[in-house]
Structure formats: C-alpha cells, structure tokens
Amino acid sequence: MIEIKHLTKTFHSAGGEVEALKDISLTIKDGDIFGIIGMSGAGKSTLVRCINMLERPTAGQVLIDGRDLGAMSEKELRAERRNITMIFQHFNLLQQRTCLKNVCFPMEISGMKPGDAKRRAMELLELVGLPDKANAYPSQLSGGQQQRVAIARALATDPKVLLCDEATSALDPNTTHAILELIRDINRKLGITVVIITHQMSVVEEICTHVAILDGGEVAEQGTVGTVFSSPKSAAAKRLVFPNGEDELVSDPTVEQRVRVVFNGADATGKPLIATMAQEKGILVSILAASTRGLDGKAYGSMLLAVPGGKEQVGQVIEYLQSVPGVLAEEV
C-alpha cells in the first residue's frame, strides 16, 4: 500500500518559489491500477517522482507498506527503489546497450550474477513479447517495442509497484492500447500495483480502477473511475470529463438516474447499441457524454447515460447492456 500524506513540494527558482504540490494525500491499495490525471503543469510528474524520492518532498510523507521513504538513508532508498520501478514517456533505454543488456541493467547494479540476470532478462523479454529482439539496439525498435523493453526492465527486480510517467503519451492509439493491455496483464498476473500518470482521459478510462485528478498542485477529486467520471464534482474533473463544457440542464440527477457504460473491446461492427435498446425495450435514454474509439474493430471508452423512469428502468438498461460481450454498465 502506498500512502501519501500531506505531501508538499516547493521549487526554488530565480523567479521565486513555485509550489508544485500542495498538501497531497492519497492512498493507493495493493493491486490497484491508480490513475493520476491532470493538465500540463498540474504537478503530476513531480508527484510521481516524490513517490520514489527522485524528488525529495518539502513536507509530508510517502509510506510504502508503512515504511517512510523520506526517513531512509540514500542506501536504503536505493534498495527500496528496486521495489518501486518506473517507466517513462521517452522510454529512457540505454542507447548503447542491446535490449537484453538493458533488461539486465537493474539486476547488474543490484549485484545479481550475470548468468542469472541474463536468464531472467530473456524470460522478461518473452513476457513482453519481444524475445527475438534480445540482441537488437533500442534505435532499431519502434516506440511501442522500446516501451515493452522498458517494461521488461522495470520488472527485472520483482517490484511491488510500477510507476508509469506518461508511458503512452509518445505512442499512437493502437500502440497505446497494446501497451495498456500489457500493463493490465502484468497487474493481474503479477499482482503489481500500478500508478499511471497521464493527461489522456482515454488511458484512465481504459485500465484504471481508481483515479485522482490533480489540478494546480492539489487533488481536486479522487475515487473509483466510475464515480469520478460519471458524476464529476470539482471544476477540474468536469473540465476533463466534459471538455466542451457540461450542460447541467440536459439531465437533472434528481429525476433521472445515471448509468455509466464502459466499452472494453466490445464488437463495434455490430448493431447500434443504444438505438437497438430503444427499439427492443422501449427505453429512451439521453447520452450525456461519450468518448469511444474503435481499435481493430473493437470499441473502447465510455458513455454516460441518463435514464428516466426510476430504479426498475435502470435495472433493465443495465441488464440489457451487460448482455453484450465487452460492455460493462453500472449505476452511478
């Protein structure tokens, strides 16, 4: 479990003091995929660097499984960093080393025997789907492949936490999707807690279980992705969820119920879902917000519906939508 308590970070520059993070408190439970989303300059990158103490917080604590990272010596911290590894926007692979040697690097510096390190590195390259690129150099790889190598490298020391700093921001949508799938797989198979820093709503929607919205160095809102994205309360959250401005008048929450529909690889080439529901069930819903994309003929993203007519109607809507493979629906 990662506990961030009253974290503050102030940078001193020639132009005066800049408060990048103001009294941030977050709890990230084991096994979560926790998204931290915000606009540029919201303090996301600083926050993630405070989690592994690449940046020392000005005040506040970061506790990993109850141990205070800020109180550790440099040596203890270096050992702890093997438990909290990181991937980056620009992959940051060693350019003069082969992929295999890149994956070996963290094991090499932790003093593992070269033979053992090499064997484990090969296993990891297989896990990320690039066993054939072991002897290639990073420059010979595409962005997505480089990020896979970086993920293999981040897994080399059997971490408990994987920090992803804008890990998909330099990738195209298809590659982003593939990398997110891989991260989700890793989270499920290895039980690694994942913290994802991003400015892309779609990333959070696709894989995160929890989200915190960062705005001007403060946590504007946090909770499960479903709750935060379907009924955003803070101005910052509303800006992200409804980039074109929310119109409250469209739906009155006291009269209508809200249902959040998540498309996670639903067959997009099939029938028009909402229209068919109206026809078959006679339920007319309003679409309050929708952000869906087709990737390889499958639909990803989410939709927010307003359902009139009380609990019963909502139950019918959820039942109907849930019956479609790859679609999740929940009342919010």
Add this chain to the structure above:
Amino acid sequence: MFEKLFSPEAVQQALDVLKTEIPFGIWETVYVTVLATVLAAVIGLPLGVLLVAGDENGVRPLPKPLMHVVNVIINLLRSIPFLILMIMAFPLSRVIVGTTVGTVASIVPLVVAAFPFVARLVEGSLREVDGNIIEAAQSMGATPFQIVWKVMLPESVPSLISNFTVAITTVLGYSAMSGIIGGGGLGMIAINYGYYRYKYLVMVVAVVFLILIVQIFQTVGTKLTVKCDKRLK
C-alpha cells in the same frame, strides 16, 4: 621565399632528408603524440568525470568551493599559450624526466597542456548524455559510481572517441611546436631546415607528412566513432 623551392639542389637535399631523417621523425612525432595524449587522457578523463558528477546538479554533488578551484585551475592552464607553457614546465620536466630538453622532456609540457583540454572535452561529452536516462538509472537504485561507470561513460563512448580524436590532432600540432625546445619529430625537422636554414622544400615535405598523419588520425577516429555508435543503425 619559394622561388628556388624546386632547384635541383633543394630537391636532392629533400630526397636525402626524406630517406634519412623523415622516417625517424614520423616515428618520434607519432609516439610523442600518442603517449602525451594517452597520459593526458589518464588525468583528463577522471577530471572531466569529476566536473560533471560533482556539479551542483550532478549525480554526486561536491562542495562548491572545491569545484570552483578545479574549474579555475583548468581555465588557468588552458589560457597559457603552449609556447610559454613549454618554458614554464621546465622545472616539472626536470623533476619528472631529469632533463628539460629533448624528445622525452617535451612530453611533460604536452601532457600539462593537453589534460585540461581533455578534461573539458570529456565534460562536454558526458553532459550530452540524456538526463532522462540518468534519471531512469537513479529510479532503478543505481549508485553515483554505477551511473558514471555503467551509464554516463558507456553512453558517451562515440562522443568520447570523437573528442579523443580532436585531442590527439591538437597534441600533434603542439608536439610540432615542441621542436623549439628540442622535442624531436617532424616539427623539429621543419623548424631546423625551414626556419633556421631556409631549406623550404624540406619544411614542406615535413609539413606534408604532418598533414598525412592528421588525416590518418581523423579518418580512423571518425570510423571508430561511427562504428561504436549504436544509435545510428
């Protein structure tokens, strides 16, 4: 100056020198240059690492006054003209090699002149290393020493080779100048014949060989740089 450059006597003499003195001159020039550059690298490389790693934002910040002193010393040595430095280095040459004149003695001022230069070149090479890659290594728990040894130096090998080539050609130029204090080699031949005895053709021949050596160093250096750089393929 050049009207009798190709008179029969001049050509004859040049051919004689070509056979007798030039081969040994080439050998002396090459070995003085290589030895001086290698020694300069032995001092300059760690110094360059110190300049980058010990910097305020480096991987192992050192006390500011210390860094300031190191910087001033390097700048000081770099601002003395080589001709003057050769003379100023006499006491040091006497201590180290027991004499102030001759080929071996000329290596001392060459090293003194070249190591601060090498240190600055190394500093430049190491600063080129992507800070994000260093941060990645830190995020994996690398010690400052490991970052220098396993990240910064290996990542900047192509740049270091390229800069080593710059250093060796510069030292070659200096070594030709050391003919003044009896340092042997092509420079001495050029000065002795061309400057003291007005035998310009011999001077031209010696200079041509200097040019050839620079060409060879540079070609080999460039080839090695490209060959070592895994970013280019």
